[in-house]
Amino acid sequence: MASTPRTETSTPDENGAAGPFGTVRLTPLTAADPIPGGFPTVGVIGGGQLARMMQPPAIEMGVRLRVLAEAETGSAALAIHEAPVGDHRDLATVSEFAAGVDVITFEHEHVPGPILEKLVADGVPVRPGPAALGFAQDKLAMRAKLTELGLPCPRWAQVRTYDELSAFAGSLPGGLVLKTPRGGYDGKGVLLIDELSGSKALTAREWLEKAGPDGLLAEEKVAFTRELAALIARSPSGQAAAWPVVESTQKDGICHEVIAPAPGLSADQAALATSVGLRVAGELGVVGVLAVEMFETADGRILVNELAMRPHNSGHWTIDGAVTSQFEQHLRAVLDLPLGDVRARSPWTVMVNVLGGEYENLYRSYLHVMARDPGVKVHMYAKDVRPGRKVGHVTVCGDDLDDCLERARHAAAFIRGDIDE
Amino acid sequence: MASTPRTETSTPDENGAAGPFGTVRLTPLTAADPIPGGFPTVGVIGGGQLARMMQPPAIEMGVRLRVLAEAETGSAALAIHEAPVGDHRDLATVSEFAAGVDVITFEHEHVPGPILEKLVADGVPVRPGPAALGFAQDKLAMRAKLTELGLPCPRWAQVRTYDELSAFAGSLPGGLVLKTPRGGYDGKGVLLIDELSGSKALTAREWLEKAGPDGLLAEEKVAFTRELAALIARSPSGQAAAWPVVESTQKDGICHEVIAPAPGLSADQAALATSVGLRVAGELGVVGVLAVEMFETADGRILVNELAMRPHNSGHWTIDGAVTSQFEQHLRAVLDLPLGDVRARSPWTVMVNVLGGEYENLYRSYLHVMARDPGVKVHMYAKDVRPGRKVGHVTVCGDDLDDCLERARHAAAFIRGDIDE
Numbered sequence: 001m002a003s004t005p006r007t008e009t010s011t012p013d014e015n016g017a018a019g020p021f022g023t024v025r026l027t028p029l030t031a032a033d034p035i036p037g038g039f040p041t042v043g044v045i046g047g048g049q050l051a052r053m054m055q056p057p058a059i060e061m062g063v064r065l066r067v068l069a070e071a072e073t074g075s076a077a078l079a080i081h082e083a084p085v086g087d088h089r090d091l092a093t094v095s096e097f098a099a100g101v102d103v104i105t106f107e108h109e110h111v112p113g114p115i116l117e118k119l120v121a122d123g124v125p126v127r128p129g130p131a132a133l134g135f136a137q138d139k140l141a142m143r144a145k146l147t148e149l150g151l152p153c154p155r156w157a158q159v160r161t162y163d164e165l166s167a168f169a170g171s172l173p174g175g176l177v178l179k180t181p182r183g184g185y186d187g188k189g190v191l192l193i194d195e196l197s198g199s200k201a202l203t204a205r206e207w208l209e210k211a212g213p214d215g216l217l218a219e220e221k222v223a224f225t226r227e228l229a230a231l232i233a234r235s236p237s238g239q240a241a242a243w244p245v246v247e248s249t250q251k252d253g254i255c256h257e258v259i260a261p262a263p264g265l266s267a268d269q270a271a272l273a274t275s276v277g278l279r280v281a282g283e284l285g286v287v288g289v290l291a292v293e294m295f296e297t298a299d300g301r302i303l304v305n306e307l308a309m310r311p312h313n314s315g316h317w318t319i320d321g322a323v324t325s326q327f328e329q330h331l332r333a334v335l336d337l338p339l340g341d342v343r344a345r346s347p348w349t350v351m352v353n354v355l356g357g358e359y360e361n362l363y364r365s366y367l368h369v370m371a372r373d374p375g376v377k378v379h380m381y382a383k384d385v386r387p388g389r390k391v392g393h394v395t396v397c398g399d400d401l402d403d404c405l406e407r408a409r410h411a412a413a414f415i416r417g418d419i420d421e
Numbered sequence: 422m423a424s425t426p427r428t429e430t431s432t433p434d435e436n437g438a439a440g441p442f443g444t445v446r447l448t449p450l451t452a453a454d455p456i457p458g459g460f461p462t463v464g465v466i467g468g469g470q471l472a473r474m475m476q477p478p479a480i481e482m483g484v485r486l487r488v489l490a491e492a493e494t495g496s497a498a499l500a501i502h503e504a505p506v507g508d509h510r511d512l513a514t515v516s517e518f519a520a521g522v523d524v525i526t527f528e529h530e531h532v533p534g535p536i537l538e539k540l541v542a543d544g545v546p547v548r549p550g551p552a553a554l555g556f557a558q559d560k561l562a563m564r565a566k567l568t569e570l571g572l573p574c575p576r577w578a579q580v581r582t583y584d585e586l587s588a589f590a591g592s593l594p595g596g597l598v599l600k601t602p603r604g605g606y607d608g609k610g611v612l613l614i615d616e617l618s619g620s621k622a623l624t625a626r627e628w629l630e631k632a633g634p635d636g637l638l639a640e641e642k643v644a645f646t647r648e649l650a651a652l653i654a655r656s657p658s659g660q661a662a663a664w665p666v667v668e669s670t671q672k673d674g675i676c677h678e679v680i681a682p683a684p685g686l687s688a689d690q691a692a693l694a695t696s697v698g699l700r701v702a703g704e705l706g707v708v709g710v711l712a713v714e715m716f717e718t719a720d721g722r723i724l725v726n727e728l729a730m731r732p733h734n735s736g737h738w739t740i741d742g743a744v745t746s747q748f749e750q751h752l753r754a755v756l757d758l759p760l761g762d763v764r765a766r767s768p769w770t771v772m773v774n775v776l777g778g779e780y781e782n783l784y785r786s787y788l789h790v791m792a793r794d795p796g797v798k799v800h801m802y803a804k805d806v807r808p809g810r811k812v813g814h815v816t817v818c819g820d821d822l823d824d825c826l827e828r829a830r831h832a833a834a835f836i837r838g839d840i841d842e
Contacts (some may be wrong), residue, residue, distance in 0.1 A: 035499065036805040037812070038782035056477030059500040060740075062787075062801025062813070078456065079480040081502050241795075319481075323796055323818075338792040345766055345818075361459035366483075371759035374662075375744055380483025384457040391458070392483070397744075397766075 035064050042066070042331060043101030045088050047074035049381040049390065050107035050311050053319070055079045057328035063335070068097045076107075078382045091115050098124045105288055105334040106310055109136040110183070127236065127287040127334040128309045135284050136309040139217045140181040149283050151276055152303050154222045154295070160215030162205055168218050169196045175221040178204055181214060190253060192221065222303055224295035228262055229314035230277030232290045233329040236336045240281055241329070243322055243342045245273045248293070248314045252388070255313040257409070258351040260321055260344060263401060265296075273302050280307065289330040291315060313353070313390075318342075320377045320395040321349030346397035350404040354378075354392035356385040358417025362392070369394075369411045376411045391416075456485050463487070463752060464522030466509050468495035470802040470811065471528035471732050471748075474740070476500045478749035484756070489518045497528075499803045512536050519545045526709055526755040528731055530557040531604070548657065548708040548755040549730045556705050557730040560638045561602040570704050572697055573724050575643045575716070581636030583626055589639050590617040596642035599625055602635060611674060613642065643724055645716035649683055650735035651698030653711045654750040657757045661702055662750070664743055664763045666694045669714070669735045673809070676734040678830070679772040681742055681765060684822060694723050701728065710751040712736060734774070734811075739763075741798045741816040742770030767818035771825040775799075775813035777806040779838025783813070790815075790832045797832045812837075 035041070039062045044051045047069025055076070058065045066082040077083035086093040088111050095118070098104050103125040116130035128136075135142045143156045157168040159178075169176055176196070180189035191207060193200045207216060227248050234240040247262035248255055261270070277292045291312030293305040315326035324332075324340030332339055359365055362385065366378060373396075380392040392415065396408040413419045456462070460483045465472045468490025476497070479486045487503040498504035507514040509532050516539070519525050524546040537551035549557075556563045564577045578589040580599075590597050596615035604610055612628060614621045628637060648669050655661040668683035669676055682691070698713045712733030714726040736747035745753075745761030753760055780786055783806065787799060794817075801813040813836065817829040834840045 035803055036494075037801065037803065038784040039801065039803065040784070052480065056480050059473065059477050060798075060800050062783075062803050064499065064803075078485065079502070081500070323798075332791070337788050339795060340791070341796040343796075362483075363459040363461070367758050370753070370761070374760060375762040375764075377481075377744075379481050380458065380460065382456055382458065382460065382483050382485075 035062070037062060039063055040102040040335060041100070042334060043068065043097055043104045044076070044107055045094070045097075045104065045111055046107035047071070047076040047080075047083055047085075048107055049075040049383065051076035052079045052381060053311065053316075053379075054107075054327045054331060057325060058331060061328065061331065063331060066097070066101050068094070075381045075383050089115070091118060094119065095122070098122075103127055103334050105330070106133075109133055109309060113137070125334075129285065129287065132285045132287070133309060136307050138181050138214075139179055139306075140214055142307055143217060143219075145284065146280070146304055149279065151279060152301060154303050154305070155220040157218045158215055159208070159218045160211070160213075162208055164215075165204060165208065165218055166196060169193070172220050174223060177219045177221055178207060179217040179219065180207070180211070181217050182212075188253075194221070222295045222297065222305075224303075225298050226262075226296050227305070228265070228273055228294045228296050228302065229258070229312070230273045230292045230294065231312065231315045231318070231326060232277045232281045232286070232292070233288065233326070233333050233339055233342075234281040234286050234290065235333045235339060236287050238282070239339050240278055241339045241342045242274045242277055243315065243318060243326070244344055245270050246314055246317065254353070254355070254388075254390070256353055258314050258317050259401070259405070260317045260349045260351075269296070269300070269302065276302065276304060280304070288333045289315065289326050313393075316379070316393050317349045317351040317395060319379070321345055321351075321397050347399050348401045348404050349395060349397045350401070350408040351393055351395050352408045352412040353390055354380075354394060354412045354415050356387050356389040356391050356416065359415075360385050362415055365415045365417060369414050372414075373407055373411060376407055378411065378415070456483070458483060460484055461523040461756060462521070463755060464489065464518055464525045465497075465528055466515070466518075466525065466532055467528035468492070468497040468501075468504055468506075469528055470496040470804065472497035473500045473802060474732065474737075474800075475528075475748045475752060478746060479752060482749065482752060484752060487518070487522050489515070494805075496802045496804050510536070512539060515540065516543070519543075524548055524755050526731075526751070527554075530554055530730060534558070546755075550706065550708065553706045553708070554730055557728050559602050559635075560600055560727075561635055563728055564638060564640075566705065567701070567725055570700065572700060573722060575724050575726070576641040578639045579636055580629070580639045581632070581634075583629055585636075586625060586629065586639055587617060590614070593641050595644060598640045598642055599628060600638040600640065601628070601632070602638050603633075609674075615642070643716045643718065643726075645724075646719050647683075647717050648726070649686070649694055649715045649717050649723065650679070650733070651694045651713045651715065652733065652736045652739070652747060653698040653702045653707070653713070654709065654747070654754050654760055654763075655702040655707050655711065656754045656760060657708050659703070660760050661699055662760045662763045663695045663698055664736065664739060664747070665765055666691045667735055667738065675774070675776070675809075675811070677774055679735050679738050680822070680826070681738045681770045681772075690717070690721070690723065697723065697725065701725070709754045710736065710747050734814075737800070737814050738770045738772040738816060740800070742766055742772075742818050768820050769822045769825050770816060770818045771822070771829040772814055772816050773829045773833040774811055775801075775815060775833045775836050777808050777810040777812050777837065780836075781806050783836055786836045786838060790835050793835075794828055794832060797828055799832065799836070 041064040044067045047067045051067045052075045067076045067080050069083040159165040175194035178191040231243040244261035246260040249257040281290045289311045291308040295303045311326045318325045377395040383391045394411040396404040398404045462485040465488045468488045472488045473496045488497045488501050490504040580586040599612040601610040652664040665682035667681040670678040702711045710732045712729040716724045732747045739746040798816045804812045815832040817825045819825045
């Protein structure tokens, strides 16, 4: 839709001593309107909560965001002025969107490679670029690349047939995990197989039949002691920054809780996890924020689990807990601005997700949480409540980890309605 | 302008596995669209940087802002979805605006009292209310009220004639300050008179001739050692919170630099300044943020200078420097949500304003500042640069005050172009 015609008015001073006005008019600004001061516009593909959370730092920085949203009622569309609706799998749509911005970035990895390649060929800055994103889009390509680089991974195999799967399973001491190489997230596209028999074997056969020509990714089920995440930002010029390594806890395949920094992690282990993260960012040519999810094992190994080339749930703690948040940093990186300080602002920060639960109206429980704990930071995503859906998160910073944990867990459970006192 | 007609689309999942779409459409949401989860809409009168800075916490809280702006290109209009343009001095305009929101608040004190009274009579929650705002709109009423309450003020007089002014000047050991009771801000409407003679006497006569029936406010020129500010938030239910008292430095009548907390302020003096702020908030029935600017004198007195019933420049340090910023707290207060923790997050926070200077394009100097100092937080207001106009601010938090001061001053001076190294 084209820009709405604008009406001339006298410009009042900033404190409101205004000239003559008409009645209320709603005339949204569009990308055609320049921002004073020479500041750029960032185009984000995807209109969920990750795009939404880029808007507060964008406003502070004086940068404008434009979002290509999946629907008019998305989480980002309520917060970001320009959130046109369009299909990110359609070249014409994405090209039209790109024409109105200075750089294209993403809140998900689902834009098809050929579209990204065409944008680059047309001279659009695409950050991260298609080569890097390819490794986030295809878990088989990611495993092959990390193995080639000598980075620590779980044992894995590309399996196209049940016989290949069975042979790989037989080589493992414990169970395995079967993954679709493309399109999975938050536990979807992942099949945990403790023993390859019975209904699990049947499901595995079905998945293999439905799989593309590349088949599936099979990985050993790692007997991990806990999960860690390294959060990295990298700019086009190669500057990189690494936040403190965190511990993350999953529930039903979804990130549930994050503690920053990871409690009891030795300096050596922290340095190892950070160096793996930095190496992945550099070798894969990532631009923007990269989250590397890792397993820590009882024998002290750190194995790369998943990659995300965008701000990530394991980094939400940085909004309140670090000098520079992952969302500000992502914007800095994709704009090729110098990166900001990634130090933690408190000895401990705990982030707990708020998933949809008992209540449809969250505002009432939200205000009770505020009344109980003036120091908890509640972040809401303006999404319809559905059971298990991420609708917000809470953060508590402090000097005492147990206190932070208790307060953050209580607040999250109270908002969703698990507890009422 | 009415809401654009909306088209039905299938709702995709949050990671973008979307249904069929058309091409890019721009269909802004309006106040008619409900926010999921039962969250409210706050209407802000005024579209400058103070309204703009309310938007990041509003997004985080899941609250929607709607702004009645002075112009389509205002600072807030670039950041806030719904920024209809209209005259805040027109009852029909303000009433129409109020119909689409759950509560009305302000970024300035310029809405005429009769309009506010009519909104209240129509059942609109107006926060702060007209009675409180009257004291911010009329400096004579403010002085009379504070004096009635026994709160410490500079010596003052209501002067309607030159003879009255001359008599008051003769009663003072030093000079005086002549103020228009209504409409002044940032040094405008203030005449400093060291000696009532010559051109100053002529100007004073002119001001008196132009003054309304209430005349002017004359105050002693206080021989202050420095200026302090107490920042208070108060909710409709009477809950109040006070941030640490800060030291502020003015330049040409405009707030230039703020240090939190005020260096060397004794616990007794801090408690006195805070109690004056809390008393003003309570006795005047303020709802929202109240800034009380004060003079500290060599003999240890603290005198109330000015009041502002809204987020204030002396509180910008709270965005990066306090657990709860003045902008989040203002939204909490006007929504009658419990107030947040007002503690400082670092031993020292320094805020320096960026005024328009040499450069029209600030983006270039901005990125140099980021490169020099990854820890400085730069806030830009997306305003056209005009000499002396507030176009942004910088904040530095840390353990060493001298370091914070040097870095914040350097960054602000570099962005505006005063220095180039």
